Amino acid sequence: MTDTVLEPATGAVLAEVPWVDADAVDRAVQRAASAQPAWQATSPAHKAGVLLAIADGVRAQAEHLARLEARNVGMPIGDARGSIAGVAQTFRYYAAAPERLLGMTIPVADGVDMTFHEPLGVVGLITPWNFPMAIAAWKVAPALAAGNGIVLKPSELTPLTALELQRICLEAGLPEGLLNVVVGSGTAVGRALVNHPGVRKIAFTGSTAVGREISQRAGDQIKRVTLELGGKSASVVFADADLSAAAHGLVGGVFGNAGQDCCARSRVFVHRRVLDEFLDHLRDATTALRVGDPLDESTQMGPLISAQHRSKVTSYVNWAPVAFQGTAPDGPGFWFPPTVLHPIEDDHPCARDEIFGPVVCVLPFDSEAEVTQRVNTTPYGLSGSVWTADVARALRMARAIDAGALAVNSYSSVRVHTPFGGFKESGLGRELGPDAPLAYTETKNVFISTKNPGES
Secondary structure, eight states, X not given: OEEEEEETXXXXXXXXXXXXXXXHHXXXXXXXXXXXXXXXXXXXXHHHHHHHHHHHHHHHXXXXXXXXXXXXXXXXHHHHHXXXXXXXXXXXXXXXXXXXXXXXXXXXXXXXXXXXXXXOSEEEEEOOSSSHHHHHHHHHHHHHHTTOEEXXXXXXXXXXXXXXXXXHHHHTTOOTTSEEEOOSOIIIIIHHHHHOTTOOEEEEESOHHHHHHHHHHHHHTTOEEEEEOXXXXXXXXXXXXOHHHHHXXXXXXXXXXXXXXXXOOOEEEEEXXXXXXXXXXXXXXXXXXXXXXXXXXXXXXXXXXXXXXXXXXXXXHTTSOEEEEOOOOOSSSOOOOOEEEOSOOTTSHHHHSOOOSSEEXXXXXXXXXXXXXXXXXXXXXXXXEEEOSOHHHHHHHHHHSOOSEEEESSOOOOOTTSOBOOSGGGEESOBSSTTGGGGGEEEEEEEEEOOOTTOO
């Protein structure tokens, strides 16, 4: 079966990609299982060299990959270039990991005790459509560094750069069969991968509803999982904050990638004393936002991923109090304007649900204790920001907010060098950071007796 991949900015066909079935998934797992032992046995230096070569391959083809990502996702070309640069950085960073997967020696009586980090074997990686190549790299690089074989299922909406990554990996010297990309629906291909007894771990990024199903299916086999799921992240803007920076930063913090970002700060709590001034700054930033052709160098926000997703976002906003909106093209493509909702209550669906579009709710607050309680009244806990000049208050709030990645006076959430993941229904486990390869290993303990055989 062959399926069409659309270009969100035009609605036109961008590519035709063959889909696979459950039997092809089984063959991919078998290929990975056959290639994995030899990869595990290679020296750490050899693994590092291959990962560095992959990073160099991504850098050498960065403009091609960025343009492909921009067209397939609708991501502005400047953002796409940054995303592809991050892919190369991720492989370069984890090239150091094979030589640093250190065990321990543990003092014990009558012998020596030591630990080893052994690869799991074959792991299944399932990635979303919003940052396709970047999130694939977050999983592929540490899994390879730890010595595993891989079956990677990208979203059927945005599979093109995953297929390019497979090609680049082979050209860089990765053994044939070690990385297998399978394209198809989540219900058929994704479930086949999750259910396969030869797959020892699933690392998934996507919705909480699908993550819950994966967790249940994996639990039947005691299969390891890492889940990076939904979010309804909040920013808290205190009266002493730099209001212009907090408001204009929302161009990236919630409208970046057309709001199709699980870390999007889609709830902004603003101290009532400065609410009007903040809204003035936010109106200026929103109405000035350049929405248009992703390949235009001046574009700051592109389209939504599909007509179906645009209908979902529209269904929320149709029943919400719109304070103001930016502009969006009228022509073909899946466009939606950046939108600010106010006044709005905490229990409104737009303030409660993950819309996954360029929509932000502005909510006033009066006290630190009150806003902390309101921020945490959500099943999610992925990311968030605190804006204040009071360092002590910033630290109190950062410790009190139930979220895995907090920023102070910034909307930054993700760095390859630091762990990333969520609290509550935003996921299980962590990706990125120095410990990410350990999530693709089992710890083995070995005791060696030093007792003299002649001793009693």
